[in-house]
Structure formats: structure tokens, C-alpha cells
Amino acid sequence: MKKYLTEIFNKAAMKLSYLSEIDYSFDTPKSDEHGDLSCNAAMMLSKRLKKNPRQIADEIISNLDVDEDVIEKVEIAGPGFINFFFSHNYKAQIVNQILKEKSNFGRSNKHKGQKANVEFVSANPTGPLTVGHGWGAVVGDTVANMLESIGYTVEREYYFNNAGRQMRVLGDSVKLRYLELLGNKIDYPEDYYQGEYIKDIAVKLHDKFGDKLTEEDPEGKFKEKAEEEIFNEIKDTLSRLNITFDSFFNEYSLYEDSKIEELLSMFEEKGLSYKKDDALWMKFSELGVAEDKVIVKATGEPTYRLPDIAYHKTKFDRNYDLMVDLFGSDHTATYPDVLAGLRAIDLDSDKVKVLIHQFVTILEDGEVIKMSTRKANYITLDQLIDDVGSDVVRYFFNMRNISSHMNFDLTLAKKQSDENPVFYLQYAHARICSIIRTVAEEKIKSSVKNLNLLLEEEEKQLINKLNQYEDEILVAAENFEPHRICTYLQELATAFHKFYTFRRILGSEKKLAEARMALAEATKTVLQNGLGILGVSAPKRM
């Protein structure tokens, strides 16, 4: 529908040049009294043209070449909205389109030929993933799915720092637990990793090497084994959520490939770095950031900023049109430095879209479960998946706007009932599958020949919802907002359930039954496609 309006407006703009000077839009009104789509152009122009918006609206309408078979009514309403009412026949054809395009329905080629990189999770392998990582993991993967559905070729990437202090402490922690295992009395420092998994790794090393590692460097086998073990566990957890990565990029390779040195000399050439107190500082204050920061410590070791900038530079070198970074709000202070660093070497930081999710609070029986990583007192993502299953985890993390703080209601999530929004959606899909099975026995086939018979209110509402899908996907994807899809699918499921309650397939006149069947099948396809993007299964039976 939007496509159609865009076309006739573009044609009209050749006569009314002012139309191409503003950024007007077509929106779906909240109330259907206001039509299927509404245009705000006249109101936006009223100041510029110093004319009454309704008068402008009138002028626009008289210059539109409207096909009456497509749009049956255009009216000016309120302060100057132009409301378009599409014909029922035109809207009903969406059913035909859906059944033809099947799993491709809703995909667009708007960004065809463009490459995107989505970096997410990126947790350092120092321990199991927590529920907080879960949010980033699910949303990152869903954002990648959405981008694919609007034409991008997407690479999913996981970046981790294996050259810094955190990994050193990890090696130290494992070694100490190993020594403890050998009967040494140890004093385990508070800032070492506290979890039981450290002991498990020590045990594995002990099983394999006995007491031969007492002289081993913590950064040797201890760190290596820990990284390997923990990474495997992280990958296993993610794969339970159907999340896999195309590439794992590690910080160490930036040193091996001299990317750090290259970057340092670029900064130096541009006069953007200077020595002070034995450290190397970056002139961030000249790059739109409040103050200068250290990029190489007095010890000669870079701070995280330098490799982070170098890493992002490799993304530019790899020619992505869009780079998405997703991380938790505890990193909120770091990204402006990275973006400034990229601009400093003349890269277009607007191509980097930084998404930050807030913290997750877990609620059980109305009580907040307090978590502390340092004390290893947290719910792991694995435990959460054990408790509620992958579908619920994915749906719950997708259904909230990431910029809000989230309350994850464990009690609700565990319920396999109508209180749980996931089941409402899945039930709608399973119900349609069941109808298809039943109806097949009655030898009724779906047909798109008589869609114009679908004139009942519930049928019209459902058709309207189906018409909105393509646009919802596009808006959700371009805004990086998976929760929009959840909201839409809930509305679609509701529209279907209402249709089902009042309009029967069996027992209706043949042509009508066939048309209704087609409508139900189209709904099933859209539910399936939408759930697919969210990474939630669409069960045939429940």
C-alpha cells in the first residue's frame, strides 16, 4: 500500500515541486476511521507555504492520479491529514501474495548488495554467560536476522580480548586452584575468578598432567586450557539459542598482524598522540570527546581503546556498509572514544551503529534476585534456558525495547499458560495447523479466487493486519528494534483468534470456506515468518 502511495506522490511531485522539499510520511492511523494510511505532508508544508493545511491537502489530492480500483476514498481530516482508504479487493490480494511468496513474504531487497557486520556477545571467555549476556545475544542475532530480511548480507561476529589483564587473572586463578588441588595451602584473592568452573578446569588439568604443571607459567597451559574450555561452554550455550557466529575475532591477532602499530603511527603522523608521564595519550579533546585519554600505559601495554579502535578499523577495511555493535550499558562510556578514534583517521563513524541494552533484573515470585559477578552469585544463561526453554528466552529478550531496564519475570516465563505471551502466539500457529489438518479431511482446499467474499469485520481486520507486515519488518529492521515484531505478532494473533471465533470454515458455503481457508493459511505463513526472524519456533501441535 505504501509503495503505491509513494509512486503516485512521486508522480505528483513533478507538478507540485514543494512535495520533494519535505520529508513527509505515510503512517497507519491508530483508528481505522482514519483510513488505511495517512499522509502528513500538508501540515508540514503549511508554514513554508503560508497556507491553510487543508487547502494544501486539497491541492495535493487534485494532483494525485488515483486508480479507483485501488483507493476508493481520499479525505482530508483533522488539522490537515490526507487519509487514504484502500479498496477491499486491493487489500485482500495480500493473501494471494503471501501464499505465493511463502517464506519470502516480508523480505525486501531494499538493501540488496549491502554488507553488514553485527558484533554481539563479545564476552571475554572468563566465565559462563549470564542472563545479561543473554539479552545482547538474542537481540544481536535477531537484529542480524532482520537486516538479512531487508536485503543485507550479514556477518555475525564475536570479538574478545585475550591479550589483556582479564585473561591473565584467569590463568592465575586456574593455577592457584590447581596448586590447591595438589594440597598446597593457598590464599585465594578476592579479585580472582570465584566460580566453581575454575576448579573444574583445574581438575581437568590435574587429570591430564598430574603434578607436572607446578612450574608452568599461568599464562601458558592454564590460561590456554581455561580459554578453550570456557569458550566451548559459551558456544554450547549460544547454540542452544540457535545462535552461531560467522567469525570470532580476537584481540591478539591485532598484534600479530601489526594493526596496533599501524594505528599508532597513523595517530602520530596526524599529531593526535603525545607522551606524558611515560604514557602515550590521545588528543580526544580535539576529537569531540571531553578529555584526553591514555592509549598506551607507562608499562607499554595498550589500554582497551587502542585495540578497540584498531579492531573497528579492520571492519572498515573489510568494506561493510553498516556495522552494528551491541553491548551492555556498562560499556556505555567506551564507545564515544572508539568512534572518535575512527573519525580521527578519516573513517565515517556514522556507518557504525551502537546499540546499548540496559541491565536485566530477574524477578521470581515478585522478588528481585540479586546478582553479583564477582561473588559468582548469578544466574547463568544456561540455567535460564534449562528453566524456561529456548523459545521463551528468545521471545522475552526480544519483546522489550533494549533502552529500557528489563524485569525478567521468571515465574511468568515458566508458566506454560495463557499468561505467557509466547504461548499465545505459538497457539495461534498450532491452531491454524490443526484447522488445516481437519479441513483437509473434509476436502476443502484453500483458494484465492474469491477473496472478495471476505467481507466480515473480523476478516477485514485480519486482512488489514496482514497488509501491515512488510512495513513492520522494514521499520523494525531499520530501527534495530526487534520488540516491534513481537508487538505486531501479538496483534496479528489476536486478529486471527477473533476471526476464528466468529467465522467458521467448515459449514460455510464452498467458495467462502475456500477463501477463509486461504486467509488462515496466509496468517500461518506470516506468523511463521515473524517468529522465524525472532528465532522462536512455530509448533504444529502443542
Next chain:
RNA sequence: GCGCCCAUAGUUCAACUGGAUAGAACGUCGGAUUCCGGUUCCGGAGGUUGGAGGUUCGAGUCCUCCUGGGCGUACCA
């Protein structure tokens, strides 16, 4: 102190990048099933969008200030 995020119905959240009468789910109260899956559907009650100003045709959305919460504010990542 400073920076970023948040505050909408009893609760959890929407509101299409400033649009028309602020919506939905859960909860609550009251209804619907001889019939393709009742894990469903219909209806009622429930709001000064944290507060105060401002910008304009129009503000939950933008600006300023205030209140209350979260996350940061390292030569940790």
C-alpha cells in the same frame, strides 16, 4: 560533581523516528462453548504520561530546570 539511559493503568510494557480520542497483556469484576484446539473470545472498571516551564498548527515523544532510579566516570575491559 559530570556523562549516558530510564520514569506511561494495580503490575509488566507499547505508542511507527512530533500527529488525530495515549493502546495492549497480566491482574480484577461480569459474560460466551451441542460447532474446525476454551492455551480462545466478548464486555466493564482502571491515566493530570514523575513534577514545573518552554518550542508549534499539534508534545508521552523535542529543549531547560527539578525529583527519583540504573550504568558509567581508570595508565580495568
